[in-house]
Amino acid sequence: MQALVIAAHGSHLNPDASTPTYAHADTIRETGAFDEVREAFWKEEPHFREVIRTLESDEVFVVPLFISEGYFTEQVIPRELRLDDWDPDKWESDGTSASQVTLEATDVGKTIHYCGPVGTHDAMTDVIVQRAESVTEDPDVGEGVGLAVVGHGTERNENSAKAIEYHTERIRERGRFDETKAVFMDEEPEVDDVTDFFESEDIVVVPLFIADGYHTQEDIPEDMGLTEDYRLGWDVPAEVDGHRIWYAGAVGTEGLMADVLLERAADAGAKLGDAIDRVRHRTSTASGADGDAERHSQAGD
Amino acid sequence: MDDSSTSATQRLLATLTAAADDEHPSSVTFDGLQATRNETGQFSLTIDHADIHQPDLERSALESLLDGEEIGGVAAYVTNWHYWQETVGGEGTARRAFLRWCERAPLVEGTRDESADGDTDTGIGIGTGTGTDIGAVPDRYAALQDGIDREWGQLCITTRFADVDHPDGERVYDLWHVDDAETDIADLTVYDDPREAREIATYDEDGRYRPLKTAPTLETGWAFTGLSGEELVDAVGFFYPATIANWHREREGNLDVDHWTETADRQSGIYEVVSELPREAVDWMAEACCVDSQCLRRREWQYEDGDELDANGGDGPFPCREPCSLVVAAARKWAIAESESERTYELELTPTERNQLEELIDAVADGRTDEIREADVNDGANRYRARYLRAKRFSDEGTLEMREHSESESESESASGGESESKSD
Numbered sequence: 001m002q003a004l005v006i007a008a009h010g011s012h013l014n015p016d017a018s019t020p021t022y023a024h025a026d027t028i029r030e031t032g033a034f035d036e037v038r039e040a041f042w043k044e045e046p047h048f049r050e051v052i053r054t055l056e057s058d059e060v061f062v063v064p065l066f067i068s069e070g071y072f073t074e075q076v077i078p079r080e081l082r083l084d085d086w087d088p089d090k091w092e093s094d095g096t097s098a099s100q101v102t103l104e105a106t107d108v109g110k111t112i113h114y115c116g117p118v119g120t121h122d123a124m125t126d127v128i129v130q131r132a133e134s135v136t137e138d139p140d141v142g143e144g145v146g147l148a149v150v151g152h153g154t155e156r157n158e159n160s161a162k163a164i165e166y167h168t169e170r171i172r173e174r175g176r177f178d179e180t181k182a183v184f185m186d187e188e189p190e191v192d193d194v195t196d197f198f199e200s201e202d203i204v205v206v207p208l209f210i211a212d213g214y215h216t217q218e219d220i221p222e223d224m225g226l227t228e229d230y231r232l233g234w235d236v237p238a239e240v241d242g243h244r245i246w247y248a249g250a251v252g253t254e255g256l257m258a259d260v261l262l263e264r265a266a267d268a269g270a271k272l273g274d275a276i277d278r279v280r281h282r283t284s285t286a287s288g289a290d291g292d293a294e295r296h297s298q299a300g301d
Numbered sequence: 302m303d304d305s306s307t308s309a310t311q312r313l314l315a316t317l318t319a320a321a322d323d324e325h326p327s328s329v330t331f332d333g334l335q336a337t338r339n340e341t342g343q344f345s346l347t348i349d350h351a352d353i354h355q356p357d358l359e360r361s362a363l364e365s366l367l368d369g370e371e372i373g374g375v376a377a378y379v380t381n382w383h384y385w386q387e388t389v390g391g392e393g394t395a396r397r398a399f400l401r402w403c404e405r406a407p408l409v410e411g412t413r414d415e416s417a418d419g420d421t422d423t424g425i426g427i428g429t430g431t432g433t434d435i436g437a438v439p440d441r442y443a444a445l446q447d448g449i450d451r452e453w454g455q456l457c458i459t460t461r462f463a464d465v466d467h468p469d470g471e472r473v474y475d476l477w478h479v480d481d482a483e484t485d486i487a488d489l490t491v492y493d494d495p496r497e498a499r500e501i502a503t504y505d506e507d508g509r510y511r512p513l514k515t516a517p518t519l520e521t522g523w524a525f526t527g528l529s530g531e532e533l534v535d536a537v538g539f540f541y542p543a544t545i546a547n548w549h550r551e552r553e554g555n556l557d558v559d560h561w562t563e564t565a566d567r568q569s570g571i572y573e574v575v576s577e578l579p580r581e582a583v584d585w586m587a588e589a590c591c592v593d594s595q596c597l598r599r600r601e602w603q604y605e606d607g608d609e610l611d612a613n614g615g616d617g618p619f620p621c622r623e624p625c626s627l628v629v630a631a632a633r634k635w636a637i638a639e640s641e642s643e644r645t646y647e648l649e650l651t652p653t654e655r656n657q658l659e660e661l662i663d664a665v666a667d668g669r670t671d672e673i674r675e676a677d678v679n680d681g682a683n684r685y686r687a688r689y690l691r692a693k694r695f696s697d698e699g700t701l702e703m704r705e706h707s708e709s710e711s712e713s714e715s716a717s718g719g720e721s722e723s724k725s726d
């Protein structure tokens with residue numbers, strides 16, 4: 001038997017923080033690819049600490065629903081799961097290249113494939129593009145349009161900026177958007193001045209965050225000048241300094257995220273049959289993202 | 302009996318004969334039923350409780366016995382075997398133990414299905430019965446006709462036959478709030494997908510977020526009916542995550558409790574500070590957060606091994622094996638607050654006002670503020686009473702007017718009275 005554990009942050013205060021986690025877990029449950037699928041959290045229940053013991057499967061794939069490698073993926077999750085032999089070096093990562101490492105959870109004696117976070121997987125690039133399609137309601141969005149990918153920045157963790165830049169570069173290479181740039185909340189180039197960095201009249205802004213919350217729903221919209229007060233909401237698109245800003249909510253709420261979770265598990269050796277294709281089909285917009293072909297060629301990497 | 306009973310009989314016969322060869326006899330032993338096949342191909346059937354001891358049977362004779370055609374009640378043992386061994390399975394799992402508990406079946410099954418793997422565990426080490434077990438299969442079947450109720454925190458679980466008129470041994474499970482026991486099912490919202498439990502468990506009766514799943518604030522008004530065993534375990538897992546797994550470990554004698562000091566020492570980042578929480582504060586914290594009025598898990602963690610906390614841990618069925626994330630997050634607040642030194646303040650209050658402060662703290666601590674009626678000015682935590690006190694005693698800056706005893710004054714006090722120093726130990 002094989003199980004998937006989606007390890008997310010959760011919240012003591014905000015009931016919506018776990019909503020995307022549940023939604024992606026349900027998408028994967030419906031494929032039947034895993035005998036068991038569990039959501040696990042740092043701030044909700046089941047806690048990381050107690051999730052593995054709720055499983056009957058001997059082989060468990062743990063995928064962190066986090067944007068970047070750092071404190072949570074390197075310290076908190078492995079420690080709380082009791083992966084005693086864990087060492088961040090085992091990922092042999094340059095900050096965005098962690099794939100997986102096989103360990104044992106010492107309280108239950110099960111094999112744990114501890115995967116890199118969703119945020120740094122190549123498939124995440126497609127999710128960002130799809131987010132741009134959803135917010136513009138244009139499956140071919142790109143020509144004449146600039147794309148800004150927003151991240152936290154290095155304040156707490158330098159890998160968080162690396163993840164943003166990694167995907168930005170990959171999208172830029174595809175040449176789909178006229179301009180593609182990374183912007184940050186706490187470092188240059190700052191999201192506040194997003195219109196200064198783009199020539200294109202239309203700018204799609206996609207925050208690389210797992211769940212909607214304070215940053216994506218209050219901070220960023222106000223900082224960009226989409227609205228005076230987040231409680232009043234904002235238009236999509238909104239006019240700012242002669243540009244039209246198409247602001248999407250957190251990328252992590254996009255249905256296609258379930259695909260990234262599956263890809264992570266597949267890279268770690270999970271046997272998924274055609275589940276990846278089915279999830280992509282279900283969660284992709286009608287005309288299909290142009291990244292599809294590319295992704296499939298990499299699926300076995 | 303009916304078709305499914307026949308099929309249970311056929312399954313049992315198949316199990317008996319599949320693993321047997323001339324050298325290896327085989328047997329099925331389960332919940333008081335014992336059927337064997339010896340080297341010569343002869344069968345025997347023993348059910349002590351029903352006083353059945355039938356050696357040297359031909360296959361056809363055994364078959365009709367198992368079908369219950371000769372002696373009433375035998376078929377129940379056969380369908381019972383089928384339900385547990387073939388439908389539920391999962392020997393040794395928490396899921397199976399929980400489903401056994403739900404119908405008050407003894408957890409020590411005394412089974413050794415030697416015809417199967419031969420190495421399946423006999424259940425040694427599984428906790429002893431609770432004294433309310435219904436050991437004999439016919440007694441349990443009689444109870445299942447009406448449904449067997451059990452309580453798990455605020456959940457009520459009923460185990461019953463899927464088909465009451467023609468019981469074939471298959472069970473189904475209903476799940477609802479204990480406070481809805483008397484409510485007509487027509488007045489409840491009925492669900493059948495265990496995942497719906499997540500939504501129900503997210504908000505309390507007043508629509509407030511429940512960050513602690515085992516808080517006794519589960520809302521009423523819903524029911525899950527006709528769940529399979531697996532679905533029941535999933536639903537309970539969404540309401541009270543990991544409680545079944547830890548309950549099972551406790552019964553098996555291997556609950557891995559992490560006491561306060563272990564959990565605190567493990568923390569990092571902004572929570573590293575919690576290990577500085579004083580010993581006595583951990584007691585106050587457990588009393589604040591972990592008693593049954595706040596959380597239905599039974600707190601098994603202590604300050605450290607051999608150093609128990611005073612607060613009542615509660616007496617629910619499922620244990621709490623380490624301080625939860627909510628308690629750790631609150632501990633951070635208290636650890637920082639407790640690092641301040643105490644001072645002496647002087648303020649003017651009438652005796653009534655002093656009592657009122659206590660009433661205010663009690664009302665908030667007991668979550669009673671919503672119940673205090675608008676015009677009930679006899680209650681110190683009444684809104685008008687609180688506003689009056691604020692109008693009278695708060696300064697223009699919105700703070701309680703008081704004087705702090707100066708440092709030098711208290712220093713000289715403690716310098717003269719050496720005894721008071723022991724307070725800070």
Ligand code: SF4
Pocket residue numbers: 515590591592596597598599600621622623624625626627628
């Ligand atoms: S630590 Fe206390 S509040 Fe938290 S789950 Fe355990 S008993 Fe409940």
